[in-house]
Amino acid sequence: MLKMHNIRKSYRTDTIETHALRDFSLEVNEGEFVSVTGPSGSGKTTFLNIAGMLETPTGGEYLLDGDNVSHLNDRQRSRLRNEKIGFIFQGFNLIPDLNLFDNIDVPLRYRGFNSKERRRRIEKVLEQVGLSARAKHLPSQLSGGQQQRVAIARALAGEPRFLLADEPTGNLDSLMARQVMELLEFINEWGTTIVMVTHDPDLARRAHRNIQIVDGQVSDLQRAVAAAEAATA
Amino acid sequence: MLELKPMLSALWRNKISAMLIALQLALTLAIVSNASIIVQDRIEKMARPTGMPVEDLIAVTFQPIAQDYDMHGAVLADLDLLRSIPGVVDATHTNQIPVSGSGSASVFHNQPNQEIGGEVSNYYETGPHFIQTLGMNLVAGRNFTPADMQVVQPNEDSRTRVAIITRQMADALYPDGNALGKSFYNSNGTDPVEIVGIVERHLGAWVSWSKAGNVIFFPRLVETNFKRYMVRAEPGRRDEVLKAVEKQLAERDPQRVMHIETLAERLERSYMSDNVMVKVLSAVVTLLTFIVALGIVGLTVFWINQRRKQIGVRRALGATRLNISRYFLVENTLIAITGVALGMAGAQIANHFMVSSYSQPALSLPVLLVCALILVSVSLAAALVPALRAANISPATATRSV
Ligand SMILES: Nc1ncnc2c1ncn2[C@@H]1O[C@H](COP(=O)(O)OP(=O)(O)O)[C@@H](O)[C@H]1O
Ligand SMILES: [Mg+2]
Numbered sequence: 001m002l003k004m005h006n007i008r009k010s011y012r013t014d015t016i017e018t019h020a021l022r023d024f025s026l027e028v029n030e031g032e033f034v035s036v037t038g039p040s041g042s043g044k045t046t047f048l049n050i051a052g053m054l055e056t057p058t059g060g061e062y063l064l065d066g067d068n069v070s071h072l073n074d075r076q077r078s079r080l081r082n083e084k085i086g087f088i089f090q091g092f093n094l095i096p097d098l099n100l101f102d103n104i105d106v107p108l109r110y111r112g113f114n115s116k117e118r119r120r121r122i123e124k125v126l127e128q129v130g131l132s133a134r135a136k137h138l139p140s141q142l143s144g145g146q147q148q149r150v151a152i153a154r155a156l157a158g159e160p161r162f163l164l165a166d167e168p169t170g171n172l173d174s175l176m177a178r179q180v181m182e183l184l185e186f187i188n189e190w191g192t193t194i195v196m197v198t199h200d201p202d203l204a205r206r207a208h209r210n211i212q213i214v215d216g217q218v219s220d221l222q223r224a225v226a227a228a229e230a231a232t233a
Numbered sequence: 234m235l236e237l238k239p240m241l242s243a244l245w246r247n248k249i250s251a252m253l254i255a256l257q258l259a260l261t262l263a264i265v266s267n268a269s270i271i272v273q274d275r276i277e278k279m280a281r282p283t284g285m286p287v288e289d290l291i292a293v294t295f296q297p298i299a300q301d302y303d304m305h306g307a308v309l310a311d312l313d314l315l316r317s318i319p320g321v322v323d324a325t326h327t328n329q330i331p332v333s334g335s336g337s338a339s340v341f342h343n344q345p346n347q348e349i350g351g352e353v354s355n356y357y358e359t360g361p362h363f364i365q366t367l368g369m370n371l372v373a374g375r376n377f378t379p380a381d382m383q384v385v386q387p388n389e390d391s392r393t394r395v396a397i398i399t400r401q402m403a404d405a406l407y408p409d410g411n412a413l414g415k416s417f418y419n420s421n422g423t424d425p426v427e428i429v430g431i432v433e434r435h436l437g438a439w440v441s442w443s444k445a446g447n448v449i450f451f452p453r454l455v456e457t458n459f460k461r462y463m464v465r466a467e468p469g470r471r472d473e474v475l476k477a478v479e480k481q482l483a484e485r486d487p488q489r490v491m492h493i494e495t496l497a498e499r500l501e502r503s504y505m506s507d508n509v510m511v512k513v514l515s516a517v518v519t520l521l522t523f524i525v526a527l528g529i530v531g532l533t534v535f536w537i538n539q540r541r542k543q544i545g546v547r548r549a550l551g552a553t554r555l556n557i558s559r560y561f562l563v564e565n566t567l568i569a570i571t572g573v574a575l576g577m578a579g580a581q582i583a584n585h586f587m588v589s590s591y592s593q594p595a596l597s598l599p600v601l602l603v604c605a606l607i608l609v610s611v612s613l614a615a616a617l618v619p620a621l622r623a624a625n626i627s628p629a630t631a632t633r634s635v
Contacts, residue, residue, distance in 0.1 A: 045632050054549055054628040075553050081628075082551020093546045093631055097243035107550040109236050154550070166632050 001162065001193050002028040002051060007060035009046050009216075020046040022216040024060070028195060030161075033188040035207035036197045043216040044197045045166055051195065052085050052164045053077045064162075082110050086155030086192075088165035092147040094139035094154075100126065101135040104154045111158055125153035129183065145176030152183055156192075163187065165196040169203060181206065240564055247536070254532050255572035258608055261525045262576025263583045266596060266604040268514040270584075274594040275507040278441075283332055283500070284399075284434040286368040289322070289466050290496035291475050292330040293482065296459040297489040304456040305384050307486065312362070314485055315462065318477045320470035325362040326454060327461050329438055333499045336438025341417045341449070343406045348421055352405040353444055354398075355437035358453040364397075364432065366465045372400060373413045374430035381429075381452040393451045397430035401446040426451075440503045463496075471495060522611055529615035533561060537623045544623055545630025554624035561623055565616035566609065573605045580604075 009021040020043045028034050036044050049055040050062060053069060062069055069080065094103050101122055108118040126132045129149035131142075139147050148168060155163060165184065169177035181203050188194050196207065204210050212219040244251050297307070308326050315324035329336040342351040357363070361377040377397065385391040396417075403412035406428075416425035437448045466474035479493050501508075537544070544557055552560075584596035627633075 049629050049632055052549065054632065075555075078548070078551050078553040078556075081549065087549050087631065089546075089632060093542065095243075095543050095546065097246045098239050099242070102239040102242065105239065106547060110547075110551040110553075110556060158551075 001030045001032070001065060002026070002195075003061075003063040003066075004047075004050070005061040005063075007047075007050060007057045007062060009043075009050060009055070010058050019216055021050070021057070024213075024217055026211065026218060028193060030193055031188075031191055032209060033185070033194045033207045034196070035204040035210045036195060036213060037199065037201070037204050037210060038213035038219075042213045044213050046216075047213065048164050048166050048195065048197060052087060053081055078110075082107055082158060084160055084162055086158065086160035086163045088148070088151055088155050088163065088168045090167040090170040092139070092144070092151045092171070094147055094150055096139055099136050099138055100131060100142075100150050100153075103139065103150060104157050107154065107158050121157045121159075122153075125157045126150075128156065129153045143176070144172050145179060148172060148176070148180050149183065152180070152187075156187065161191075161193060163192050163194045165194065167197050167199060169198065169200060177203070236560070237563075237567075240560070240567070244564065244567065250532060250536075251568050251571075254529060255568050255575060257525055257528055258569055258572025258612065259574075259576035259579050261521050262573055262604060262608050263579035264521060265518050265608070266576075266580040266601050267583050267587055267593070268518050269604055270594050270596050270600050272511050272514050272518075273600065275511045279504050279507055279511075281436065282434060283436040284367070284369055284432070285331060285436075285496070286465065286468070287332075287496050287500055289368070289468055289471055290366075291464040291466065291471060291478060291493060292333070292496055292499060293462040293464065293478065293491065293493050294330070294459065295461075295482070295489045295491040297486075299488060302458070304458075304460060305454065308454065308460055310485065311462065311482060314481055315464055315478060318474060318481060320467050320474045320477070322465040322467055323362050323365040324462055324464045325360055325366040327363065327463055328358040328455065328457075330461055330463070330496070330499060331357075331367065331438060332436055332440055332496065332503050334439060334503050338438075340420050341406065342420065342422075343415070343417055345418045345423045345425070346421060347418065351420060352402065352447065354402050354405075354447040354449050355439070355442070355444075356449040356451060358451050358455060360452060360454065363450060363463075364430075366463050367435070368465060369435060370433040371397075372431050372433050374428070376430060377450075377452040382454065383452065384454045384456065386456055391453060391455075392424055393426060393453055394424075395429045395452065396426050397432060397450045398428055399435050399446060399448045400431050400433055402448060403428065403431050405447060440500075441507075522608070525608070526611050526615040529565065529612050530619060533565060533616045533619040537561065537619055537626075541626055541630055544626045545628055545633075548626070548628035549631040557624045557626070558620045561620035562613060562616055565612060565620070569609045569612035572612075573609055576608070577601055577605060 004024060004026045007021050007024040011018045011020060024047065036047065038044050050057050056070070069077065095106065104122045104125060105118055108121060123132065126135055129152055131146060131149060134142065139150065142150065169180050172180060177200065184194055184196065185206065198204050312324050312326065315321055336355050338353055338355045340351040340353050360382060361379060364371055364376050381395050383391050383393055406412055406417055407415055412428050413431055414428065416427050418425060434446060435448045437445050439445060464474065464478055475493060475495065482491060547557065580596060580601055587593040588595050
């Protein structure tokens with residue numbers, strides 16, 4: 001599904017050059033639920049941004065569904081983001097001026113669905129996240145957990161195969177965090193591949209696989225374990 | 234798809250700033266459209282034909298110093314002299330200088346013994362050379378002959394029997410046409426004056442007069458203590474002729490005070506206030522449009538900065554750069570159209586007031602629509618650069634900024 005090989009990403013400001021990712025290689029298979037952990041500043045968000053084509057790598061190779069996406073233009077990348085990828089952010093990132101219905105509608109309009117199809121999908125995902133009754137509410141009228149569920153609904157409405165979540169529970173208390181996690185697990189069971197960055201070790205453990213990023217690379221320890229597993233297999 | 238509905242509801246939540254810009258546009262349209270018709274009206278007014286080759290004409294006014302001056306003799310001698318100057322087409326005496334702002338007028342009737350009604354007309358006392366000198370076009374009848382001329386003292390009751398009038402005046406006196414050969418009368422007058430000739434047009438003394446163009450010429454020389462001449466030069470020789478006229482008139486008779494100027498200068502002075510009006514209003518229109526454009530640039534930049542995060546999120550959710558730019562341009566157009574719609578109503582109300590209180594020209598729909606269209610375009614142009622720059626906001630803004 002996702003395959004990164006020797007990805008590099010560096011940020012250059014006037015004075016310093018930060019290597020956010022260095023020789024970063026990783027594979028995620030269809031249907032997997034992968035959690036990503038690591039210290040702050042280690043490159044987790046950078047990895048997600050490149051995976052979701054929000055940023056382009058400085059070097060290396062990134063294949064999404066077997067296609068090299070490095071050479072796509074902005075329109076093609078936007079299209080791929082819209083069709084294949086769902087995003088969930090730590091800060092929910094709902095559009096404050098739009099009610100829940102219209103928020104979920106945003107990616108569907110970019111997709112070009114007609115209004116009937118959009119309504120069908122919006123109603124379906126709102127029901128999945130248990131917020132059908134709130135369709136006309138503004139984000140500010142909801143709790144953080146509810147907002148994150150709307151954000152998940154928005155990410156799901158386009159039926160993406162790949163869900164990227166950057167600390168989706170970071171702003172939630174533990175009860176709400178658990179609810180969101182359960183929702184993600186449920187979604188994954190229906191076949192959506194999920195990569196989730198988290199700081200919460202309990203949540204990280206619930207994923208099929210945990211990747212630790214340290215200093216812009218998948219940690220050596222994990223690579224050693226992976227190598228050992230490969231050897232015994 | 235233009236996502237109008239969610240856009241409108243987002244706008245509704247920011248209605249104060251949106252309404253402020255819309256109102257600014259409305260006010261601008263009301264002012265700009267009314268100013269435009271005044272400018273247009275004044276430009277048309279200044280572009281009216283005078284009926285004369287203004288650029289070739291020179292006006293002379295003189296006053297002798299001596300008390301018992303032979304005015305008639307001086308006029309004949311001066312005119313002979315003027316016509317002999319190389320480059321002069323013709324010269325005539327006249328009691329007033331056309332388009333100068335000073336002249337005489339009276340009411341005339343198409344029947345004797347009338348007291349009310351009639352038609353007011355500017356009139357000149359001049360001679361057989363005036364058609365040729367003023368470059369006018371005689372469209373019917375004949376010119377004055379020397380026999381038509383009357384030379385009278387200022388207090389003498391003169392009975393001028395013939396006149397040449399402009400076609401406009403002819404149509405006013407005789408709306409059915411056929412004014413030639415017919416007569417007109419002074420108020421309460423019984424002595425007929427026969428219309429022996431009709432000239433195509435002459436603007437007359439006062440360019441801003443509502444009846445400008447109503448002009449009558451009488452073949453008469455009143456021996457007042459000052460006199461005026463009009464001199465017509467061959468095209469392109471006016472300035473050279475002006476110097477010669479000045480020199481030779483002074484040489485022939487140095488004992489008089491003389492003032493010589495081109496008719497173009499007189500005309501420019503007569504249109505001075507119109508000219509100032511055009512310039513001031515054009516400046517106001519330009520400035521206002523510029524200010525409203527700045528306001529729109531400012532608001533668009535402000536809104537885009539306020540919504541950086543949201544733009545990043547939209548990009549992450551699949552918006553192309555074009556989607557982002559278009560969003561802001563469409564939003565801007567919605568505000569502009571609202572403003573312009575309000576402005577059209579406002580312009581009509583303002584114009585109603587201008588027409589009734591200041592007798593300004595009425596606002597026509599085409600002018601209003603053109604002004605509205607220009608303002609919408611200015612608004613779009615003002616939003617264009619910020620909107621294009623908004624498309625450069627990185628999709629990573631969605632995950633990076635807080
Ligand atoms: N736009 C940027 N410009 C400069 N440096 C950046 C930028 N984005 C991230 N970085 C740097 O890259 C490194 C990795 O950042 P990030 O991927 O956000 O880490 P994490 O998500 O693991 O906390 C950090 O050192 C961060 O400061
Ligand atoms: Mg991060």
